[in-house]
Every structure is written in structure tokens, then in C-alpha cells.
Amino acid sequence: MTVSEIRGHHPILTPKAMGEVDRAAIQSGIDGYRLMLIAGAAISACVLEHYPEATGAIVLCGPGNNGGDGYVAARGLAEAGMPVRLYSSVDPERLKGDAATARDDWQGPIHSLADLDWRDSEIVIDALFGAGLDRPVEGAVAEAMMTVVSSELPVVAADLPSGVSGRTGEVQGVALSAEHTVTFATYKPGHFLVPGADYCGDVHLIDIGIPQREIDAHDQNLWLNTPEIWSDRIPEPKLSGHKYSKGHLGVFSGAFSHTGAARLAAHxxxxxxxxxxxxxxxxxxxxxxxxxxxxxxxxxxxSDEDLDALLQDQRMNGFVLGPGFGVGEKTCGFARTIISTDRALVLDADGLTSFKDNAEDLFSAIADGAAPVILTPHAGEFSRLFPDLAADTELSKVDRARMAADRSGAVVLYKGADTVIAAPDGRAVINVNAPPWLATAGSGDCLAGIIGALLVQHVPAFEAAAIAAYMHGEAGMELGEGLTADDLADGILSPSVLFE
Ligand SMILES: NC(=O)C1=CN([C@@H]2O[C@H](COP(=O)(O)OP(=O)(O)OC[C@H]3O[C@@H](n4cnc5c(N)ncnc54)[C@H](OP(=O)(O)O)[C@@H]3O)[C@@H](O)[C@H]2O)[C@@H](O)CC1
Ligand SMILES: [K+]
Structure with missing residues (x-):
């Protein structure tokens, strides 16, 4: 299953939180080795399902429980009749606990990773590092991983492709690139945040028997952006409804030669x-x-006077400001005025860049008002408004979006192939249904318009941003490669049609 097809309610846990869940489950009486047996069996099943013709596999095992999964998977493949050669990155005597048990249950030889020979193998099972990766991969292990990369053999990864941080999705030194990643109990941020997402291939989530109550108890307020998160907030068409009951959105246009962006948003x-x-x-x-x-x-x-006059009409209950509008004090003034009247505001593009040198002004206006405000920065705009957060390499994109939402008081939709939406109250989602071809000129203007449409229909800000990102992605998938923003604006379906 590709990530864009994932349905259901999916919490995403950092590897650290997942480790706590594992420990709590084991403390509650669940047998840790049994969890490993199920995990390893899922990996061998994935290999057999997707590479039924493979005549030989190599299994790379690391120093921890990820390696333990590898020993179990190797056993499963050997029992299914596939020739397997197993390599360990450490002296196998160093293994402890369940991983040591898995090693003992493996009947075949254990080769040193230094002797890696991938000829006559057709598939690589990567069980070097998973949740426990905590520093860049270096030295002999890194060299062996580079050999695997250059072999161009398909890789199936246990939990995470080795070298990819499950917390941030960053590559730590060097990483293997998997065609399939088999993960357990919950997804991790690194499966969806770039560049990690590109290394994971298809991600398969396996229930290994960890009780849902333990996962719920460690919920980190981070979910995959699926309809199940917000389906009860989708605006329903009412038979008695009239056009004003569905809101009135104002979209600001730029000057003479900069009008297209606003029309894309409006459309x-x-x-x-x-x-x-x-x-x-x-x-x-x-x-x-x-x-x-x-x-x-x-x-x-x-002018400011024109805006004041416009705001007398209470029925215009939301605005999109920024696309093509121009950078400058006029933009800042318009934003502050709208926020002070408590109308909903999507601040996008030039609307964000205008506050480059006075972001605190924007944040204090938001704090003083009751307006739902959504900021929609791409990476460049984000670094103009939140330079310290952008520069902090310890932070994941989820951390950055959350801290930006907390600081600004706005819902932050931090764009990219891995759009993250965060609310000031700490909730966050990662959106995964956007195809690469959605990154086209004007695409962001369309997204700003969709968010505005949901806001004026009284969808709360966090859900409006999450639903809009999902609708935008769905339209992109439906239209296919080569779409233009004009196609996109035409191809958007109202949520009541899209989700009927
Ligand atoms: N019940 C469970 O818990 C279940 C867990 N399961 C599986 O366990 C996995 C997590 O296991 P884990 O915690 O042992 O971590 P893992 O990823 O094997 O790393 C091991 C050690 O590697 C080391 N190390 C880190 N970075 C390094 C580097 N750059 N270069 C070199 N060494 C490095 C570091 O040890 P150190 O060297 O610091 O002593 C670290 O502790 C999880 O991903 C899943 O696959 C499943 O079986 C289901 C049941
Ligand atoms: K791995």
C-alpha cells in the first residue's frame, strides 16, 4: 500500500515514545520475544510476497533489537526455502535480551559485515538500525551500507531504513534506500518527513500485538492526516442553506500585473x-x-479606508491575503486590521514575507485578537518568520511547525512534500497524499483559497488547514502528472462531494 492510500486513525510516535510503549507492554506481561517473532515474520512475509522469484537473500543484522528482527526474518526465509546469508555488524556475542534469543534460534552461520558479498543474492533485508539509531553511521558499517547502495539490490527494511532517523526523517551519515519498510505498532515521523520518506518506499504497518491502550497512553498529539481525523468537521450542505450561510471569502489581489494568484485562490x-x-x-x-x-x-x-469600509459588512467573514499581493507595510497593515476585527485570515506568500523583520508584531496582533489565523509558509517563508527554528538542526519539521504555532498563536501549515499542520494547542498532522507534481506554480495559491473556503464555512482553523491540505492532495492525484494550477483550481471538489 502506498502512503496516499492509508485510511484510518493513525497516531505517529517518535522512536523514543515507541520504546516506552514497548517497555510498558512488556511490563504489563506481554512477552517481548513474541513481539519480535511477529515483527520478524512480517518482514519475511513481505519479502516472500513482493519478491517471490528471488533465489537468494542477504540479511544485515545490527547490534540491537532491530538486528533481532533480522535473525527472525532470516529464519522465516530459510524455512520457506530461500537461501539466506546473514551478516552481523558486531560480534554476535554482544547481543542481549530478545535479540540474543533470536540469534540463538538462528541455525545458520553468522558472517561478519566486513566480509559482505552480495553476489548471487537478489534481495537485501536491512536490520542494522531501527528505533535505536542515535548518531551518524560511520566507519566500516557505513562502508558496507554504501556497498549495498551501489549493488542496487532491492532492500526491505525492518522498522526504518538504516541511517534514517525515525524522529526527524534526516539521514544520519548514510542511509539505505528501501523499496519496502515494515514497521510495527505505529508509524514514526521519519516514515513521512523528507528525506526519510523517500528512503522508505512502501511503508507497511504491522500490528504485532502491542495493546492499543498502551499506544493511546503515549499519544503525542501527532497523527497522519486522514479523513478520520476531521470527518465530523466537514461542512454539510443544508437544504435550507443559502449562499451567505456558506460564508463570504475576500481574496486580495495584487496590482495590475500580479492578479493571477488571487484569482487562482478565489476560484x-x-x-x-x-x-x-x-x-x-x-x-x-x-x-x-x-x-x-x-x-x-x-x-x-x-486603501486602508477602503478596507475599513469593506469590514463594515459582517457577512464577509474570512480573507486570503498574500498571493501576488506584494511585500511591504501595506500588507502588514491590512493583516493587522483584519486580525483586529476577528475575521478569519489565511496569511500566505507575500503576506508572510512582509513580516520578515517584524514577526513579533504579527504574533502580538494574533494574541490580542480572537481571529482564527492560518500561516501557510513554505521552507523559505518559514525561515523568514522563524529563523531560529529553521536553523536548529536538532528539530524535526514537526517540532518546528509546533513551536511556530505555539509562538505565533496561529495554526501553521508548513508546506512541502511532507506538509505539517500544527495548532497552538499542540495538535499536529503530517499530510501524505500530495503527489510530487503538485509542486507547481500557483499550487499554493489554490491551497490558500481552499483553506479560506473552509474557514468561512466555520470549520475550525486546524481542521480547515488539515482538510484543505488533504483536498489539495486528492485533486492533485486525480488530475495526474503535468497538471497546472489552472487545472487544479478547476479540479477541486467541494468536501461534501469528495467525502460523500
Ligand atoms: N519489544 C520491542 O522493543 C520490539 C522492538 N522491535 C525492534 O527493535 C528496534 C529497536 O531496538 P533497539 O532499541 O535495540 O535499537 P536498534 O535500532 O536495534 O539500535 C541498536 C543500537 O545500535 C547502536 N547505535 C545507534 N546508532 C548507531 C550508529 N550510528 N552506529 C553504530 N551503532 C549505533 C546503539 O547502541 P550503542 O552503540 O549506543 O550501545 C543502539 O542502541 C525497533 O526498531 C524494532 O525493529 C521489534 O522487534 C518489535 C518488538
Ligand atoms: K533497519
């Missing part, structure tokens, strides 16, 4: 179910917008 918002959408354009951009808009309304908003 996407209408598709995503906003009752009314108005492009708010400076005088210089009225003609160019008017030439392109039909269902979307248009209004001249050039």
Missing part, C-alpha cells in the same frame, strides 16, 4: 464550497481582474 475557494467569493483589488487591477471573473465578484480595495 479554488468557490470550488471548495465557499458561498460567495470576492476578489478585492486595487484600482489598477480592476480591469484585468474584471476581464477574467464571472461567478466571482470584484471590489475595489485600494
Amino acid at each position: 479554488s475557494a468557490l470550488r471548495a464550497g465557499a458561498g460567495l467569493v470576492t476578489v478585492l483589488a486595487p484600482a489598477s487591477a480592476i480591469a484585468s481582474n474584471a476581464a477574467h471573473l464571472t461567478a466571482i465578484m470584484l471590489r475595489n480595495v485600494s
Whole structure:
């Protein structure tokens, strides 16, 4: 199963939390070796299912329980009739606990990783390091891993591809690139955060018998962004509803030659179910917008006074500010005014960059108001608003998004192939359904419009961002490679249709 097809309610635990869950489960009376037997059996089953023609396997075992999984998998493959050669990265006598038991139950020879010979093998089982990786891989083990990489043999990884941090998804020194990763009990951030996600291949989540109550007790408020997280927040069309009950979104347009981004956002918002959408354009951009808009309304908003007048109409209950709008004090002023009136605001693109030198101003405006605010930075914009968080290499993308949400008081949708959405209250999701071809010019404008559409329909900010990211990804998948942002804006389905 590819990650974009994952359904259900999936907590994501860091390796450290997963270790605590393992220990708690074992303390409650569950046999740790039995967990390892199930884990190892799942790895050998994955190999047999996906490489039924393979005539030989090598199994690489490390110093800990990940290596223990490798010994069990090797046994399973040998019992299924596959010739297996097993290599250990350490003196096998060093193994302890369940890993030592797994080693004792392996009947075949144990070779030193220094003698690695991959010829006459067709598949590699990677059980060198999993949750316990805590520093860069170096020396002889790193060299052996490079040999595997250069062999171009397919790799099936136990828990995580060795060298990938389960907490951050960063590569620690060198990493193996797996076609399949078999993981246990819960997903880890490193399965979805880049670059780790690219090293995992298809991720298979296996229930090895750890009780759900232990997983729930260690919930870290981080989940995969699946419909099960927010399906009860999807706006339902009401028979008695009229266009104003579905909200009225204002999308600010840039000047004369910068109007396309706002129209993409506006068009996407209408598709995503906003009752009314108005492009708010400076005088210089009225003609160019008017030439392109039909269902979307248009209004001249050039000055602070124009904005004040506009805000008298309480029915316009949300705004998108930033796409193509221009960087500068005017942008900051508009954002502060909107936030002070407690209307919902999606601050995107130039709206974010405008606060590069005065981010604290933005955060204090958010703290003083009651407006739901969503910030939608890509990596560059994120580093302008939160330079210290961006520079801290100890932090994962999830940590950064969470700390940014906490600091700003806004929901932060931190874009990328691994978009993370975090709320100031600590909740976070990782979105995984976005295909690579969604990274195209104007795609972010469409996303801002979808979020705005959900906000004006009174979806709470965190769920609005999460649903929008998911809808955006689904539209991208549906349209396929080569899509343009125009296709995307046209291809967005309202949530009540998409999730019926
Ligand atoms: N019941 C359970 O718990 C179950 C667990 N399961 C499995 O256990 C795995 C976790 O096992 P684990 O905790 O033993 O860690 P693991 O990844 O094997 O690392 C071992 C040791 O490697 C070392 N080391 C770290 N980095 C290094 C480096 N760069 N270069 C060299 N050495 C390095 C470090 O030891 P150190 O050298 O610091 O003494 C570390 O402790 C988990 O991923 C899953 O596969 C399943 O069986 C299901 C049941
Ligand atoms: K591994």
C-alpha cells in the first residue's frame, strides 16, 4: 500500500515514545520475544510476497533489537526455502535480551559485515538500525551500507531504513534506500518527513500485538492526516442553506500585473464550497481582474479606508491575503486590521514575507485578537518568520511547525512534500497524499483559497488547514502528472462531494 492510500486513525510516535510503549507492554506481561517473532515474520512475509522469484537473500543484522528482527526474518526465509546469508555488524556475542534469543534460534552461520558479498543474492533485508539509531553511521558499517547502495539490490527494511532517523526523517551519515519498510505498532515521523520518506518506499504497518491502550497512553498529539481525523468537521450542505450561510471569502489581489494568484485562490475557494467569493483589488487591477471573473465578484480595495469600509459588512467573514499581493507595510497593515476585527485570515506568500523583520508584531496582533489565523509558509517563508527554528538542526519539521504555532498563536501549515499542520494547542498532522507534481506554480495559491473556503464555512482553523491540505492532495492525484494550477483550481471538489 502506498502512503496516499492509508485510511484510518493513525497516531505517529517518535522512536523514543515507541520504546516506552514497548517497555510498558512488556511490563504489563506481554512477552517481548513474541513481539519480535511477529515483527520478524512480517518482514519475511513481505519479502516472500513482493519478491517471490528471488533465489537468494542477504540479511544485515545490527547490534540491537532491530538486528533481532533480522535473525527472525532470516529464519522465516530459510524455512520457506530461500537461501539466506546473514551478516552481523558486531560480534554476535554482544547481543542481549530478545535479540540474543533470536540469534540463538538462528541455525545458520553468522558472517561478519566486513566480509559482505552480495553476489548471487537478489534481495537485501536491512536490520542494522531501527528505533535505536542515535548518531551518524560511520566507519566500516557505513562502508558496507554504501556497498549495498551501489549493488542496487532491492532492500526491505525492518522498522526504518538504516541511517534514517525515525524522529526527524534526516539521514544520519548514510542511509539505505528501501523499496519496502515494515514497521510495527505505529508509524514514526521519519516514515513521512523528507528525506526519510523517500528512503522508505512502501511503508507497511504491522500490528504485532502491542495493546492499543498502551499506544493511546503515549499519544503525542501527532497523527497522519486522514479523513478520520476531521470527518465530523466537514461542512454539510443544508437544504435550507443559502449562499451567505456558506460564508463570504475576500481574496486580495495584487496590482495590475500580479492578479493571477488571487484569482487562482478565489476560484479554488468557490470550488471548495465557499458561498460567495470576492476578489478585492486595487484600482489598477480592476480591469484585468474584471476581464477574467464571472461567478466571482470584484471590489475595489485600494486603501486602508477602503478596507475599513469593506469590514463594515459582517457577512464577509474570512480573507486570503498574500498571493501576488506584494511585500511591504501595506500588507502588514491590512493583516493587522483584519486580525483586529476577528475575521478569519489565511496569511500566505507575500503576506508572510512582509513580516520578515517584524514577526513579533504579527504574533502580538494574533494574541490580542480572537481571529482564527492560518500561516501557510513554505521552507523559505518559514525561515523568514522563524529563523531560529529553521536553523536548529536538532528539530524535526514537526517540532518546528509546533513551536511556530505555539509562538505565533496561529495554526501553521508548513508546506512541502511532507506538509505539517500544527495548532497552538499542540495538535499536529503530517499530510501524505500530495503527489510530487503538485509542486507547481500557483499550487499554493489554490491551497490558500481552499483553506479560506473552509474557514468561512466555520470549520475550525486546524481542521480547515488539515482538510484543505488533504483536498489539495486528492485533486492533485486525480488530475495526474503535468497538471497546472489552472487545472487544479478547476479540479477541486467541494468536501461534501469528495467525502460523500
Ligand atoms: N519489544 C520491542 O522493543 C520490539 C522492538 N522491535 C525492534 O527493535 C528496534 C529497536 O531496538 P533497539 O532499541 O535495540 O535499537 P536498534 O535500532 O536495534 O539500535 C541498536 C543500537 O545500535 C547502536 N547505535 C545507534 N546508532 C548507531 C550508529 N550510528 N552506529 C553504530 N551503532 C549505533 C546503539 O547502541 P550503542 O552503540 O549506543 O550501545 C543502539 O542502541 C525497533 O526498531 C524494532 O525493529 C521489534 O522487534 C518489535 C518488538
Ligand atoms: K533497519
